[in-house]
Amino acid sequence: MNSFEKIIQENCVLLNVEANDQNDILSKLSDTLYKHGFVKDTFKNAVLEREAQFPTGLPLTSVGVAIPHTDAHHVARTAIGVAILKKPVEFSVMGSPGDKVHASIILMLAMDDGKKQIELLQSLMEFFQKEEKLLALKEMKSEKEIAAYLESQIF
Structure with missing residues (x-):
């Protein structure tokens, strides 16, 4: 899936x-994406509103994941913000x-x-079905490692 290359930048990973x-983590990830020029100033409110109406939490076997997102017109350039939380x-x-x-893992699209x-x-759902890969992601110690790992696994 070369159309997705390099959309996970280490400066958009919160470890x-x-x-x-x-709402706190959605705001932090939105602010990070905005700071690096990936989303418009309307993105944060749009994500918060969409999450309230159409939740994105996924109850997987060992790790809870959420994949918040919103409409394309709030986006300047494609990216994924990643947060690995200290506490879920x-x-x-x-x-x-x-x-x-x-x-405890948030991937903001x-x-x-x-x-x-x-x-x-669809690619993310395939990735999420592999529990050992999620557990490995959760244990990673650097933003660079997380960005490279997700790029290699999802795309």
Whole structure:
């Protein structure tokens, strides 16, 4: 999937980050993507609103994950913001908002093309089904290592 090359930059990886709740981590990741020119100033509010209406938490076997995203018109350049949390925060489950998941890995998608976003979501779902890969990701010690690993595994 060469169309996704180099969209995970180490300067958009937050490692061992603390967050009070889902809005806190969504704000931190949005601010990071904005600071590096990947998203427009409308992105943060759009992500927060979308997450409230269409949750993105995924209750996987060993690690909770969330994949927040919003519409392409809030994105300047395609990127993925990554957060590996010190302590998990609660997200509502995708497709089942009454259920909750404690997510410790957040992959915030900032895609400037809706069609590519669907392709990326499919690739991510394949990746998430491999529990050992998620556990390996959670144990990584540097932003550079995480960015390179995700690039090699997802794309």
